[in-house]
Each structure stands twice: as structure tokens, then as C-alpha cells.
Amino acid sequence: MTGELAQLCLMTDAHARAAAERTDQAGLAPLIARARTGDAGAFEELMICTQHKVVATAWRLLGDREDARDAAQEVYLRVFKYLARYDPAQDFHGWLYRITLNVCRDAARRRVRAHAGSEWFTAPEREREPAAARPGAHADAEAATLFAQQRALVAQALQTLPAKERAALVLRDLEGLSTEEVASLLRSRPVTVRSQISSARAKIKRYCDRLLQKGGRHD
Amino acid sequence: MIERLTRRLTQWRAALRRDRTALDCTRALELLPLHAAGDLRTDAAQRVAQHLAACARCRAEADAYAASRAWLTEGAQVLFEDEFYDGLRAEVLRQIARDQRPAPPQRAPLFAPLFAPTGRRAPAYVLASVALVVLVGAVVWLARARHDGTTPQSVAEVNEPTPAAVPASPGVTPQTPSPTQIKPDDNQNDPRTGVVATADQLAQRQRASSRPFIKPERVLANTPRPRGAAADNANAASAANVSAANASNAAVVAAGNTTAASAGNSSVAARAPGAQDATPPAPRVEIARIEFQTADPNIRIIWLAPAPDAADARTEPNRQ
Numbered sequence: 001m002t003g004e005l006a007q008l009c010l011m012t013d014a015h016a017r018a019a020a021e022r023t024d025q026a027g028l029a030p031l032i033a034r035a036r037t038g039d040a041g042a043f044e045e046l047m048i049c050t051q052h053k054v055v056a057t058a059w060r061l062l063g064d065r066e067d068a069r070d071a072a073q074e075v076y077l078r079v080f081k082y083l084a085r086y087d088p089a090q091d092f093h094g095w096l097y098r099i100t101l102n103v104c105r106d107a108a109r110r111r112v113r114a115h116a117g118s119e120w121f122t123a124p125e126r127e128r129e130p131a132a133a134r135p136g137a138h139a140d141a142e143a144a145t146l147f148a149q150q151r152a153l154v155a156q157a158l159q160t161l162p163a164k165e166r167a168a169l170v171l172r173d174l175e176g177l178s179t180e181e182v183a184s185l186l187r188s189r190p191v192t193v194r195s196q197i198s199s200a201r202a203k204i205k206r207y208c209d210r211l212l213q214k215g216g217r218h219d
Numbered sequence: 220m221i222e223r224l225t226r227r228l229t230q231w232r233a234a235l236r237r238d239r240t241a242l243d244c245t246r247a248l249e250l251l252p253l254h255a256a257g258d259l260r261t262d263a264a265q266r267v268a269q270h271l272a273a274c275a276r277c278r279a280e281a282d283a284y285a286a287s288r289a290w291l292t293e294g295a296q297v298l299f300e301d302e303f304y305d306g307l308r309a310e311v312l313r314q315i316a317r318d319q320r321p322a323p324p325q326r327a328p329l330f331a332p333l334f335a336p337t338g339r340r341a342p343a344y345v346l347a348s349v350a351l352v353v354l355v356g357a358v359v360w361l362a363r364a365r366h367d368g369t370t371p372q373s374v375a376e377v378n379e380p381t382p383a384a385v386p387a388s389p390g391v392t393p394q395t396p397s398p399t400q401i402k403p404d405d406n407q408n409d410p411r412t413g414v415v416a417t418a419d420q421l422a423q424r425q426r427a428s429s430r431p432f433i434k435p436e437r438v439l440a441n442t443p444r445p446r447g448a449a450a451d452n453a454n455a456a457s458a459a460n461v462s463a464a465n466a467s468n469a470a471v472v473a474a475g476n477t478t479a480a481s482a483g484n485s486s487v488a489a490r491a492p493g494a495q496d497a498t499p500p501a502p503r504v505e506i507a508r509i510e511f512q513t514a515d516p517n518i519r520i521i522w523l524a525p526a527p528d529a530a531d532a533r534t535e536p537n538r539q
Contacts, residue, residue, distance in 0.1 A: 040312060040315065040316075043312075043315075044308055044312060047307075047308050047311065048304075048308070051304050051307065051308070052297065052304075055297060055299065055303075055304070055307070056295075056297035059297050060295055060297075065299070065303075069303065069306075069307055072307055073307060073310055073311050073314070076307075076311045077311060077314060077315070080311075080315055147294075150290070150293065150294040151294050151295075151296075153294060154290070154291055154294030154295050155294075155295075157291070158291075158295070170295075172256070172258075173256060173288065173291065173292065174291070174292065174295050179258060194253060194258055197252070197253070197256075197258065198249075198252040198253050198258075199252075201252035201253075201255060201256075201284060201287070201288065202252050204287050204288075204291055205252075205283055205284050205287040207287075208283075208286070208287040208290055209283070209287075
């Protein structure tokens with residue numbers, strides 16, 4: 001079992017990219033069917049296909065890298081546990097989003113760490129930013145620093161939002177879901193989701209305006 | 220006149236339609252967050268667009284919304300390294316493998332070696348198991364036998380019972396009693412039957428009285444004698460033999476003394492020497508005494524009947 005897991009963990013990036021291409025519902029269906037039978041290899045392929053989405057959502061909702069990792073682990077453990085209850089007729093991504101939202105909500109409740117500070121960005125977040133994660137456009141050290149600062153500011157800006165508004169904004173603007181899909185995931189009405197999104201966007205704009213004003217004064 | 224009114228009505232409707240479609244800045248600013256990402260319906264989006272085309276201030280606000288949205292989208296990119304995802308998957312699979320690991324084996328049952336094909340301690344377990352089964356069976360059998368009352372308890376020698384009981388004279392000096400004799404005031408001695416129980420018998424009766432079971436006894440009894448002689452014998456008897464004297468010179472031999480009783484030994488424990496001098500020993504009759512102890516310790520059913528070998532017992536005194 002351990003050898004099998006080790007072999008599965010050594011999947012190449014090419015395999016991961018090939019698996020990531022099968023992210024639509026039809027492409028995931030065979031993987032889901034195999035994973036429901038306890039196939040660890042199929043489940044890992046399923047993780048590879050969806051891990052970026054889960055991690056990104058968790059990071060955007062929680063604003064911290066380690067919290068996002070823990071939340072993603074919990075998400076996949078729940079997926080493995082309750083995969084037998086999943087109805088193949090429904091959207092797997094929606095089911096996955098719902099689990100992610102629940103896990104992040106629970107994590108946010110348990111979290112005692114205060115992300116809201118007086119600083120513009122938290123130093124640990126900047127230090128944890130890996131060099132390999134920086135895109136090629138930010139190869140320059142100064143540009144990379146600015147990008148990391150922007151990421152920290154965005155994370156902080158998102159954390160200033162109420163939980164429901166943050167979830168609606170992340171799903172609608174950053175995950176690209178429609179208002180109806182967001183309403184379905186949040187178990188709310190589209191009108192309510194629109195109101196939450198509108199309020200969240202206005203708050204983000206005001207946050208940016210304050211940043212620009214502070215930046216102008218610092219300059 | 221009518222044409223003029225119709226023209227005025229048309230102009231008024233057009234003005235009303237223009238006012239309805241036009242937006243003021245307050246309403247436009249409220250709709251700008253939704254207009255920035257195309258979340259407005261078609262008609263509302265057209266009105267906002269018309270207002271933005273005419274209002275520079277609202278247009279600047281719309282540009283600010285677009286910039287903040289772009290800033291948010293760019294800064295919210297998740298660009299973690301591959302090792303991050305590799306570690307995530309490895310940790311998830313490790314936890315899944317750990318949770319799916321079979322539970323630790325339970326402790327083997329006590330008699331498992333009996334059913335093992337081979338084992339060093341198998342013979343010892345076999346012997347221990349057989350001994351345990353035998354022990355349990357014996358305990359169960361004994362419990363059932365005691366409950367049914369089929370186990371014989373004792374055999375005693377008694378005189379034939381007389382219904383009348385005469386109190387003993389307190390001035391009589393008792394003869395040396397046998398060690399097996401007991402005091403007459405003991406409730407275990409039956410004044411009606413003239414039975415003087417020994418200590419062992421009393422102990423058995425005490426145990427019997429504490430639990431309801433039937434206790435049969437096999438006794439040897441002397442033949443009845445006249446009442447006056449019995450009173451004389453009572454005067455000569457020891458204090459321990461008061462009830463025996465009241466009950467027509469009774470003498471009780473414990474169960475272990477049945478050989479002496481059957482052999483016609485004159486030194487029977489309960490028999491006083493004075494009584495022997497006054498009256499010749501009566502011929503003995505062996506009777507069977509069966510006692511039934513009921514649930515009530517104060518109620519005991521005693522049944523006396525001639526034993527089958529009563530004739531032999533009756534001839535014993537003649538041999539003496």
C-alpha cells in the first residue's frame with residue numbers, strides 16, 4: 001500500500017497536466033466512478049484535476065497559505081469520505097465548491113489568528129511567498145516585491161469583507177461563476193447575491209482608493 | 220383643437236418616457252458596481268451606459284470600479300509551487316491510507332488455542348478446559364441435588380414419640396452426658412417425638428432451617444414404654460435429656476453412631492445409667508424418620524415409619 005502510494009505520489013508534471021485537462025464533468029466521470037470504488041490512483045488524479053480550484057478558493061477565502069493547505073486537505077478528505085454519497089447526475093464542481101465553502105467557513109470560525117492589522121500587509125505572508133510561484137512577468141526583484149505586496153493587500157482586502165460578501169465576490173469575480181450558480185452554492189437568492197456582490201465591490205473599491213491615497217502620501 | 224390636444228399628449232408621453240429611462244447620478248452610482256462586471260439586465264445596463272456617456276463624474280467612478288476589479292483579479296492569483304500541491308496530495312493520501320488501515324487485531328479469546336491447528340500450550344488449555352467443565356458440572360449437580368432434597372442427611376436412633384411432654388425436674392443431678400448430647404432447651408429437639416439431637420445433627424438442622432429443602436432421616440427408636448417409667452427415667456436423666464425423658468426416655472444417637480445403635484450397645488449416648496437400672500432396655504424398633512423442612516423455618520414436617528429392617532432392630536436387645 002505504501003509503495004503504491006509512493007508511486008502515485010511520483011506522478012510527473014506531464015501526467016498532472018494531462019489530468020488537469022479533463023476537468024469537465026464528462027472527463028471527471030470515469031475518475032469519480034473509479035474513486036468511488038476506493039481506487040487511490042483515480043482519487044489522486046481527481047485531486048490533480050481540481051486541486052488548483054480548491055486551493056485558490058480556500059486561499060481567497062482564508063487569506064493564508066497554510067490555512068489554505070489545511071483546508072484543501074480537509075476538503076479532499078471529506079470528498080473521499082462522502083464520495084459514495086455524491087450523485088453523478090449533479091455538477092461535481094458545484095459539489096466540490098460547496099464542500100470547500102463549508103470547510104473554509106469552519107476553518108474561519110476556528111481560526112484565532114487575526115488577519116486584520118494596521119499594516120498594509122503581513123510580513124509573514126510576504127516571507128512565505130515562494131520564489132518559484134512568482135510569474136515570469138515579475139522576474140525582476142522589484143516587480144516581484146510589488147506583486148507580493150499586491151497579493152497581500154488583496155488578501156487583506158478580502159478579509160475586510162463580511163464572510164457572505166467575500167464568498168459571493170470570490171465565487172463570482174474570481175472563480176467566474178454566474179450569479180445563479182453562486183446563489184445555488186450559497187443557498188441564497190440571486191437578488192441577494194447581487195446585493196452582496198455590489199456591496200463587496202464597492203468596499204473593495206474604497207479599499208483601493210484608501211491605498212492609493214496612502215500611497216500618494218507616502219510618495 | 221383636437222389635433223392640438225393630441226400633439227400635447229404625445230409630447231407629454233415622450234417626456235415621461237425620457238424621465239423614466241434617464242438616471243440621476245445617485246442611481247447610477249448604485250448600479251455601477253454591478254455594471255462593472257455586467258451583472259445588470261439589458262435595459263438597466265443601457266440606461267447606465269447612457270448616463271455614463273453624459274456624466275463624466277460617474278464615468279470616472281466606473282473606471283475606478285474597473286481598476287479595482289482588475290487589481291483584485293490580478294492580486295488574487297494563486298501561484299503556489301508544484302511542491303505545494305505534491306505535498307498536499309501526499310498528505311491527503313497518507314491520511315486516507317492511515318484511516319483505511321485495518322483496525323488492530325483484537326485479543327484472542329480464552330479458548331482460542333483449543334481451536335488453533337498447532338500450539339505449544341494446546342494440551343494445557345485442553346486439560347484446564349476439561350477440569351473447568353467438570354468442576355462446573357459438579358457444582359451444578361450438587362446444587363440440583365440439594366434443591367431436589369434427594370440426598371440422605373443422617374440416621375438417628377430415637378424412641379417412639381409420645382404426644383405428652385412432662386417438664387423435667389430441676390433438682391435432678393444430671394448424669395455425665397455423652398459429648399454428643401445437647402441441651403434439652405434447644406428448639407431443634409422435638410418434644411413430641413422424643414428426639415434428642417446431637418450437635419452434628421443440630422448443625423445440620425440449623426443449616427436445613429435456613430433454607431427450604433426436604434431432609435429425610437433414618438432413625439432407630441425404642442419401643443414405647445409406660446408413662447410412669449418414662450417419668451422415672453426422666454428423673455435420672457441428665458438435664459440434657461429432659462426432653463428425651465419427657466418424650467418417653469428418648470435417646471438419640473448421631474448419624475455416625477448408627478453402628479452402635481444397630482449393635483445394641485447399652486452405652487448409647489442419651490441413655491442414663493440410672494434409667495437403665497430402673498427399667499430393662501426396651502426392644503428396639505428401627506423406624507425411618509423423614510423430615511421435610513418447609514420454607515418457613517418454624518414449620519417442619521416429620522414423618523416416621525417402620526423401617527424395612529425393623530425386625531432385625533427389634534431382635535438386637537435380645538442379643539444383648
